[in-house]
Each structure stands twice: as C-alpha cells, then as structure tokens.
Amino acid sequence: MALPTYDEVVAKWDPVLGLEVHVELNTNSKMFCSCATEFGAAPNTQTCPVCLALPGALPVVNEKAIESTILIGLALNCKIAPYSRFARKNYFYPDMPKNFQISQYDEPICFDGYVDVEIETEEGPKQFRIEIERVHMEEDTGKSLHVGGATGRIHGADYSLLDYNRAGIPLVEIVTKIVPGTGKYAPEVAKAYVAELRDILRGLKVSDVKMEQGSLRCDANVSLKPIGSDVLGTRSETKNVNSLRSVERAIRGEMIRHAELLNDGKKVKQETRHFQEDTGLTRSGRSKEQAEDYRYFPDPDLVPVTPAAAWIEELRATLPERPSLRRKRLKEEWSVPDKEMAAMINADVLDIVEATVLLGADPTKARTWWLGEISRIANEKELPIAELSITPAHVAELVELVAKGELTDKLARQVVEGVVAGEGTPSEVVAKRGIKVVNDDGALMAAIEKVCAEQAETAEKVRGGHLPAAGALIGAVMKETKGQADAARVRELLLGHLGVN
Amino acid sequence: MSSLSRDDVAKLAGLARIEMTEAELVELSSQFGMILDAVARVQEMDLSGVKATSHPQPLENIARPDVVQPSLSPEDALSGAPAQEESRFRVPQILGEAE
Amino acid sequence: MINKTAAEMADSLAKGETSSVELTQAHLDRVAAVDGQVKAFLHVDSEGALAQAKEVDARRAKGEKLSPIAGIPLALKDVLAQKGVPTTAGSKILQGWLPPYDSTVVSKLKSAGVVIMGKTNMDEFAMGSSTENSGYGPTFNPWDLTRTPGGSSGGSAAAVASFESPLAIGSDTGGSIRQPAALTGIVGVRPTYGAVSRFGLIAYSSSLDQAGPFGRTVLDTALLHEVMAGHDPKDATSINAPVPAVVAAAKSGDVKGMKIGVIKQLQGEGYQKGVQTRFDESLQVLADLGAEIVEVDCPSFEYALAAYYLIAPSECSSNLARFDAMRYGLRTGDVDGASAEAVMSATRNAGFGREVKRRIILGTYALSSGYYDAYYGSAQKIRTLIIQDYAKAFAQAEVLVSPTAPTTAYKIGEKVDDPMAMYLGDVATIPVNLAGICGMSLPAGLADEDNLPVGFQIMAPAMQDQRLYQAGAALEAALLSKWGAPILTKAPELKGAK
Numbered sequence A: 001m002a003l004p005t006y007d008e009v010v011a012k013w014d015p016v017l018g019l020e021v022h023v024e025l026n027t028n029s030k031m032f033c034s035c036a037t038e039f040g041a042a043p044n045t046q047t048c049p050v051c052l053a054l055p056g057a058l059p060v061v062n063e064k065a066i067e068s069t070i071l072i073g074l075a076l077n078c079k080i081a082p083y084s085r086f087a088r089k090n091y092f093y094p095d096m097p098k099n100f101q102i103s104q105y106d107e108p109i110c111f112d113g114y115v116d117v118e119i120e121t122e123e124g125p126k127q128f129r130i131e132i133e134r135v136h137m138e139e140d141t142g143k144s145l146h147v148g149g150a151t152g153r154i155h156g157a158d159y160s161l162l163d164y165n166r167a168g169i170p171l172v173e174i175v176t177k178i179v180p181g182t183g184k185y186a187p188e189v190a191k192a193y194v195a196e197l198r199d200i201l202r203g204l205k206v207s208d209v210k211m212e213q214g215s216l217r218c219d220a221n222v223s224l225k226p227i228g229s230d231v232l233g234t235r236s237e238t239k240n241v242n243s244l245r246s247v248e249r250a251i252r253g254e255m256i257r258h259a260e261l262l263n264d265g266k267k268v269k270q271e272t273r274h275f276q277e278d279t280g281l282t283r284s285g286r287s288k289e290q291a292e293d294y295r296y297f298p299d300p301d302l303v304p305v306t307p308a309a310a311w312i313e314e315l316r317a318t319l320p321e322r323p324s325l326r327r328k329r330l331k332e333e334w335s336v337p338d339k340e341m342a343a344m345i346n347a348d349v350l351d352i353v354e355a356t357v358l359l360g361a362d363p364t365k366a367r368t369w370w371l372g373e374i375s376r377i378a379n380e381k382e383l384p385i386a387e388l389s390i391t392p393a394h395v396a397e398l399v400e401l402v403a404k405g406e407l408t409d410k411l412a413r414q415v416v417e418g419v420v421a422g423e424g425t426p427s428e429v430v431a432k433r434g435i436k437v438v439n440d441d442g443a444l445m446a447a448i449e450k451v452c453a454e455q456a457e458t459a460e461k462v463r464g465g466h467l468p469a470a471g472a473l474i475g476a477v478m479k480e481t482k483g484q485a486d487a488a489r490v491r492e493l494l495l496g497h498l499g500v501n
Numbered sequence B: 001m002s003s004l005s006r007d008d009v010a011k012l013a014g015l016a017r018i019e020m021t022e023a024e025l026v027e028l029s030s031q032f033g034m035i036l037d038a039v040a041r042v043q044e045m046d047l048s049g050v051k052a053t054s055h056p057q058p059l060e061n062i063a064r065p066d067v068v069q070p071s072l073s074p075e076d077a078l079s080g081a082p083a084q085e086e087s088r089f090r091v092p093q094i095l096g097e098a099e
Numbered sequence C: 001m002i003n004k005t006a007a008e009m010a011d012s013l014a015k016g017e018t019s020s021v022e023l024t025q026a027h028l029d030r031v032a033a034v035d036g037q038v039k040a041f042l043h044v045d046s047e048g049a050l051a052q053a054k055e056v057d058a059r060r061a062k063g064e065k066l067s068p069i070a071g072i073p074l075a076l077k078d079v080l081a082q083k084g085v086p087t088t089a090g091s092k093i094l095q096g097w098l099p100p101y102d103s104t105v106v107s108k109l110k111s112a113g114v115v116i117m118g119k120t121n122m123d124e125f126a127m128g129s130s131t132e133n134s135g136y137g138p139t140f141n142p143w144d145l146t147r148t149p150g151g152s153s154g155g156s157a158a159a160v161a162s163f164e165s166p167l168a169i170g171s172d173t174g175g176s177i178r179q180p181a182a183l184t185g186i187v188g189v190r191p192t193y194g195a196v197s198r199f200g201l202i203a204y205s206s207s208l209d210q211a212g213p214f215g216r217t218v219l220d221t222a223l224l225h226e227v228m229a230g231h232d233p234k235d236a237t238s239i240n241a242p243v244p245a246v247v248a249a250a251k252s253g254d255v256k257g258m259k260i261g262v263i264k265q266l267q268g269e270g271y272q273k274g275v276q277t278r279f280d281e282s283l284q285v286l287a288d289l290g291a292e293i294v295e296v297d298c299p300s301f302e303y304a305l306a307a308y309y310l311i312a313p314s315e316c317s318s319n320l321a322r323f324d325a326m327r328y329g330l331r332t333g334d335v336d337g338a339s340a341e342a343v344m345s346a347t348r349n350a351g352f353g354r355e356v357k358r359r360i361i362l363g364t365y366a367l368s369s370g371y372y373d374a375y376y377g378s379a380q381k382i383r384t385l386i387i388q389d390y391a392k393a394f395a396q397a398e399v400l401v402s403p404t405a406p407t408t409a410y411k412i413g414e415k416v417d418d419p420m421a422m423y424l425g426d427v428a429t430i431p432v433n434l435a436g437i438c439g440m441s442l443p444a445g446l447a448d449e450d451n452l453p454v455g456f457q458i459m460a461p462a463m464q465d466q467r468l469y470q471a472g473a474a475l476e477a478a479l480l481s482k483w484g485a486p487i488l489t490k491a492p493e494l495k496g497a498k
C-alpha cells in the first residue's frame, strides 16, 4: 500500500506529542567536577579523576548549574521544589564512565510549568499551551568515534575511540506533559515550542543553545489515536533531532509512518528511533532483549538541594522579558509588518537589530541592512550572521552616514563589504577607500553634458517626453562619476538640463 | 522461604554485566534463598510512617563555585587505558545504541 | 626501636635521638623479616618511603615546624589512591593500576610528613571480615598464623600488631577497622561519617564508608586521627566543622562521672564466653574508675545486619559498575570481533571475586524495579529507626559500649563457604555505620579459652569522637596496670624476627 499523504493522515488520526529537550548549560566548569567545558578542545584534555570515574573520585555539584536550572524552571512557569535530590540511573555504556548517570528521578528540582507558543494557521495566528512536566539536572556523556566498517557509524565498526571531554557537562532535561489537540499543526507546534525554548534559554544566557553543536537536543515522542478517541496510541521516541527544521520533519515523518502501520492493521512498536538528517526518516534503534531496569536510587555521594525561598524570589526578579512578549513589543515599537517580523525571527536577527536600534539607528533602516545586504553576505560565506565582523555599532554608524547624506545606499553597500572584510569601522572604510558622495553640481553637469552628447538620440527621446529613457542616461552618469554621485540629484539635474519636469 | 532461580540470577548477572559460568549461576542461586531470608527481616517491623534515611548526616546544599581547575594531562588521563589511539580510549566495537 | 609507641618514636625524632630514615629502615627490615608469614602488605614502597623520610629529616634539620607524627612510618590500606603507587583495593580487576592522583587522606599524610611504607592487604573492595576475600591471598593473624586477622582492613591491623608499622589506616563500612583491631589486639577507630574525606577512597558503600586510624595505643591512634580528619570540599558529604580534640582527650583519659551505656542487644547469646567475660570485666574496671554504668535498649539493632546487607550491596552494585575494562584496569576477552559489552562482562567475571559478585548481584536485585520498596526502601527505614534508637540511648549515656566482635579470631577457611556465618561477625559493629556515628575498638585482654585478643567497643555520637578517646584512654591505662605490660607483648614471637 502506498504511503498515506499527510492530509490523509490528519483526516483520520489525531497526533499526541511529548517532547524531551536536553540543554547543555554554558557553565565554565562541569556539573560535578572543575574541568573546563570548552567545545572542540583536543581529546581528553578536559578530564579528571571525577569525570573519568577513576576509582575513589567523588562528585561535587556546580552551584551555577543549580542556579541556571532554577532560572530555567522559573522562566517556564514551573514550581521550584523546596527539596530535591540527585539519583543514579544505572546502565552500562562505554561513553558513560561511571556506568551510571547522575540525574534526578522522582524528586526533580522544577515541575509543573508551561510555555505558550503561537503559530500561523489558515485561520490566523493560534496559541497553544505546552505544559511542562519537569525540569531536572543531569550530566552529559563522552563522545565516541567509530572506526572501521563502511559508514563510520556504530554498526559494523571495528572499534571505537572515546573522548570524555563532554562527559559531565551539565545537562538540563525539560520534559513536557503529553501534548494533545494540536491536530494537523503538531509538527509546527513542536517546532515553535523548541524555538520558543531556545529563545527563552538564550535570553536567560544559561546555554549556547546551538542545535548544530548539540547544546540543544530534542527527543520527540509521537503517537496517533483515532480522531475522537480518548485512548492513547503506542508511542515511538525519536532521538537525534538536531535542528528546528528536523523537529518538524521528524514528527511529520513519524505521523505518516505510524498511520501507514495503523491503516494496515499493524501495531506501532514502542521503541527508540533515530532521525536521519539526510533522508528525513527515522531508523529503528537496536532493540534490547529486555526493557532496561535503571535501578534508580538516591545518589549517596550527594546531598539534597533545598533552595531557600528568598533566593528563588531573587532569581525570579532577574528574569528577562519573555521572548514572545518581547517580539510583540518590538513589532509594535518598530511598526514592522507581520511578514517582515517573521523574516527577522527566521533569520535570527532580532537581537542584533534591537542592539542596532538601541544605538540610535532607525528601526526600518537597521532591519533592512541586517535582513538584506548583511544576510546576503552571510549566506554567501555560509557563516552565521553573528560570526561576521560587522557589529550593531557599525550598522548604526552606517545608517547615520547615509542619513547625513555622506553616503548613498549604493556606496554604503561598498562600506559594508569593507567592514566585513575587516577594514575597520564604516568611517575608516570610507577614508581608506576614498569613498564620497559627489555633491559638486558643476562636476555632475559636466558629466551630464558629456553623456547627453554621447547618447544624443536617447537624450532627444527624453527631451520629447519619454521619461523611462532617462534611466540609461542616469546610469551612464553614475558610471562616469564612479557611483559616488547621489542618483536623485543626477536625475534632477539631467531632467532640468533636458528641459523636462 | 525466598529463592532465586538460576535464570533469575542469570538475568541479574546480565544487568550487572557479569558473564557467570553455569556453575557460578547454580551456586549463587542455591545460596540466595538463605541470604534473602536473612535480609528480608527488614520487612518484619512495622515501618509505616517511618521516613527513609539515605544519608547518615543531615547535610544540604553542598555545592562548589563554578570555577575551572586544571584537568589531568591527557597522558595521565589515559595512563591506565588498556588500549589507546590518538589520545582517545580505544574500546572494542560497541553493539548497542547510546541512551 | 620498632616496639615503641608512635608517640615515643615521635619524641625520639624530636629530640634527635633517631632519624626518620633510621626509623623507616628499621620497619622496612621488620617487614622483610616477617611479612612473608603475615602477608600484611600487597606492595612495599621502600624507595618512596625512604625518600619521604629523608625529606622529613631535612625539614626537621632546617628547624621547620612539623606535625606531631612527622617522620613516623605508616601502612596504608590499599583502598586509598596514592599517586603513582599500585592501588588495587585487593582486586584483580585493578591489578597494575597506578592512580594519577592522591586521595585527600594521602595528601594530608604527605603534608604532615608521615612516611607511607606501602599498601596493605584487604578483602576485595572491603567486602569481607577476614581478608580471605582478597584477590591476592589472605593475611595471617600474627597471634596465630593459622587464623585470620579479621577484615576487611586485615592487612593494616596485622601490620601494626606484628610491629611492621606503628600506625596504619583502614576503612570501616560495617566494622572493617574495629573488628580487625579487636582480632589482632590493637586500637582502631572508625571516625564519624563525614569527618575524614572519602575523596580517593575506593568506594564500597558510599553512605557507610569511612577511613580511620589504627595504632597500638589510644594516644597513637588519636595522633593519626587528628592528621587525617578535617573538612574537604572535594567530598560533598564531608562535615565542615573543626576536628574534635581527640589527642587532648586521649591524654586526659578520664571517666569519672561519665555515664556509660551498655547496649542490651549487643551481648549475651551468640557471644563467645571469653569475649563476654573480658567485656564484663572491663565494665567493672570502668565502674571502679568512677563511671556510671547504665543499660540501654536498642530494639531495632536486631534488624541492623539485614539492613546493612541490603544497603551496602545496593550501593556497591552501582559503585563498582565503573570497573568495565574500558578506561583502566583489567581487560580480558578482547579477542577479534568481541564487542565492548562482551569484553565488559568477561572482564567483570574474571576480575571480581566470589564475594564481590555475590554482593553485586544481591544489590542489583534489591534495587530492581518491583523489589526496591520491599528491600532497599525498607532497609533505609530500618536505618531511621537505628538512628532514633541511638538518639534515645545517647540521651541516657555519653558513650555506649559492647564487645567489638562476637568471637576471637577464627581459623582461615573456617567460614569462607558460609557467607551468613561470616556476615554475623559484623553484628555489633554495623549499627555505628548505619547511623554515621563513631566507634573505637581497643584490647580488653585475651579470651581464657584460646588466649586470643578480645576487643571492647566504645561508641559516641556524631562529631563527639573525643569521647571515644577519653573513655578509651582511661580503660587502657587501668588494663595496662592490671596486665603489667601491653597486651601485644603476650603475642608469640614471629619466626625470623630479630
């Protein structure tokens, strides 16, 4: 039987979601030891007796990690537990040195919260509330490199090489309650939720939230039930979903896969699946002979976490504006059309535009630069916009130079190019490259007369009232003046010269 | 009397990643009845309303400042490795998926 | 020279009558002469010890202020990590492992100038009461080489009792310092949980483990206690409070007016006659010294052994998961095509001994889903009741007492095939560990029927360790005048001794 289309799936089935997001905190040191957490360090240079689980070593909790987790909980409208504990999750795996993970089990530090997300639907913007079950602290595992075999993947490898630099980096796990009622919008709601989480975490400055580096990872649970039914279907858990786009694709893909099985009268297997970026499909994980029994118990090497109420309130007072509210506010303050606002969010330039505006730039101009020319350069160089050497201060300066008439838009683009090339601030680039607007009417008139003489036929047409022909003349004048003239002024003088108005 | 079958012991040995010989499985299952009877005495008392103690000292909120201290040198980190390659621990092929 | 107490040796060193190098060499000679029979040491670090001794002598020559036991040799239980020195915890799975770091206890010893002579034998991962569970063969009791010195710190106790070392360090999870001290006729203290850092102490049962000192006298033991204890930020369960004044207490040794509680449940039936006799006699000595003896009731102690044999195996099943052939230690079965999982399982089977495997399996069972509440959960509640019983008892008495072990040293091999009989030997020591308080064992004399040492146990509330020393020193002094000489002088001479 052919795969059902997405529309066929949602006509018959109602998806239920559950999302588990793992966030690596950006603390200086690891969760339970004082090793550095820098991304990309040489293998096993950020390890110690504790994170290598050498015999005798003991964990001590990083206080910043506790603070960051409470901040996350507060930002997600959670309750903060007056008493919570760490528990050991026991299972053997070579990338986990102790062969247990220190995590939290039945006593998480934050619980019962929610996040509201908004998506565009055919009927206009629609809000969904995602309820948060729990937010808890744990530690990351090491990284393995699979050597030999055809694909470099775990299957068929001859052996593996382990680097424990990542082992013990603080992780926060954010688990939703089941999310019903999203219908055909399930994939988009999930994506919007992860995006909202990412923005919240970024606003809290507790994580780098780089999905491509794995500092934000999402596991998506999906099940289907017949529309109108109260009975939940069997869920699959898809791991490895490492971009916002993948969240949407993975859920859509799983919905179609489940529906195909169910339509055929088959059963969905409760299992872990792995998302494949290249195909957009999920692959079944190696099934275990028996369900893991993690034998959780309170970690006897660590003591309870009992944050004082006053401290929690102090932290609550430092919470930044909620990203969705901020977006609404900025949209109004800057009078941005919906489409442009969405474009800014998509391109991830909201922060940078705001910084530029705060430096005095006109919001529309600032937005246009970041979304236009600078985004184009970033795309061309295949770099995130934040990694270009142009800053909000540069753009604010540029906008000012244009406003003062010291640069034309066209010249300003050359300046941007110079700034990105590392030639200095806009003023420095202007000075170095000798860029200036030609405002000398005499020089312009000389150029106009020259061009009109060279292109007498065209000049005649314009004189006869055929204004569109003026464009070619103006272009030629601009070329003659090496682009340093103000095109508007050239047009004015040209038309005057040819006696039309 | 409590007991654990040979298969129960084999399942536990699997969870604990100990590949026991048949003789060991049989011996352990024969000893377990007596041991379990002895430890099951903890269920003899009325424990309703008694709180569990997982830790002998009433300590709370012990944490360290988020300050980086020197790590081991990679040579020291790998000094005990049964096998190594390119400053990494070399281990046999891993069959299962990560969690 | 080696027959002196550590305090006397320290005095000689301070006066310049001898040097640490001479003292260390004398003990190394003794080890060479008798350890072939006693087998207290797994590794003797002659070179390292003499280098440390030389350094202390140089510091002393320069007039530096040194700790009271600087320059004194010490035997270290192989459960504590010492940088660059083989550390095995008595297990084949760690054979050849050289720790790249020092445990906090070792750091403290080093900075106090204590000379670490080597690593002593122990039951594998401290699981056992006779040192017979060592992966490297048993240690023999210097009182009778056919008997066990107790355990799990049997190597450390035997080293002190055979004059191979004046001081030693052990660890006590269910009685592993106090019981071997009792069986070898020396003093051993398990400090309050959290008083001595566990950083670098290879974990058996994290909520019960505690390292502590051995000596031939109460004062020697106190001198070592003071050096090894203290808060450690690397151990989240370490208590941030000053070290109790144990040395001062050991020097004062006074029980006049002290209320001493005898625990009803820890005597009588099941205790060897000679053990009970020496215990009762010691009580009379204390009463004669002016102590008030009262009886206290601790009904939950009857369940302590059961709770212990659930909690300790549960924690150990998780603590010992790290020995997996991936990063250090033994690796077996790594044949072509073998998976990591297969190598782990084969190595853990080959590297762990019978008792360790037994406890790992028991702990895995007790924590597994469906059984957690009945076993581990109930054991944790018994623990609460034991703490409450102690609190009530300590409201009536400043210290509590009992025999340390129900019997004197037994024959090697006698209980090795009967785990339950072996477990019963810990009945009097385990409640201290479950409650996290402190306890001492000191010699109460020899049992009439076998002429083997009997231990007298003193218990005190958490962070009141000085009370152990105060009562212990008083009893020790009274018994010494009764015996006319230290009890160890009554031990037979070892062959080859000079």
Ligand SMILES: [Zn+2]
Binding pocket: A030, A033, A034, A035, A046, A047, A048, A049, A050, A051, A052, A168
């Ligand atoms: Zn580390």
